[in-house]
Amino acid sequence: MTNGATNGIDVERVGDVDVVTLRGEHDLSTADDVSRHIESALGTATGLAIDLSETTFIDSAVLRVLITAQENAAKRGAGFAIAVAETSGHGVHRLLTLTGLDAKLSMRPSREDAIAAASG
Amino acid sequence: MEMVAERVEIEIAAAAPGVPLVRHALRGLLSGLDVDEDVIADIALAVTEACTNAVVHAYAGHDHEGTIHVIATHVDGSLAVTVRDHGNGMSARVDTPGLGVGLPVIAAIAQSIEIGAPDTGDGTEVRMRFALAGGAE
Secondary structure, rough: OOOOOEEEEEEEEEEEEEEEEEEEEEEEHHHHHHHHHHHHHOOOOOOOEOOOEEEEEEEEHHHHHHHHHHHHHHHHOOEEEEEOOOOOOHHHHHHHHHHHHHHHHOOOOOOOHHHHHHHH | OOOOOOEEEEEEOOOOHHHHHHHHHHHHHHOOOOOOOOEHHHHHHHHHHHHHHHHHHOOOOOOOOEEEEEEEEEEEOOOEEEEEOOOHHHHOOOOOOOOOHHHHHHHHOEEEEEOOOOOOOOOEEEEEEOOOOOOOO
16 A cells, blocks of 8 residues: 555544554655644643554654654653554555664554553 | 656655655656555655655755755666755755664665765755665665
């Protein structure tokens, strides 16, 4: 799958966790918007899950946002996890593997697992 | 008979909205060829990183918006992609912020990468070549 999905950012509260879902493709052109949604969620929830299971593409600009989100969550004592699933796009897996950040980011294999991890 | 190479050429403003335009144009070219989806995704990632580098760094400090010129040419089972700007050149990039993963990602995906000044003047040109059959691992 490359470009069939509709791009978007959704935020949903599940229990005490805000779930930010990135749909479709995200890169430098949407990184600031992604960052704003994440920061807003971090300001109100006790946990943050970022769902990349419907994400077909991210680049290093978005990766930087994800790293900053994990750092900010840690500073605030909030739970944090990223869902990278089999349904995530090849480019998502590839970027995380090539940069070695798959070992540094708190990643879970599904949206449900990420929510559970973020809720502490 | 001389071989005709499929070619896509696109010029964008050096701003974030142009980055996905280049990616979609490349996919358009590759979708017409017999190329594996994962290989297309890899090339899309590498070229996106090259364009992002140019958007973020090339015209930093300039008082006008520059352009980025991308040429992708399909020849003999490989794709040659050139991303060219007419901005600051390489030396001005060392103190700019970023993850610093763009070039390593490109190097890991591409068969080859060359970085230098364009023949036509100032700026930076990133020349990449990608294998279209079976990836470049």
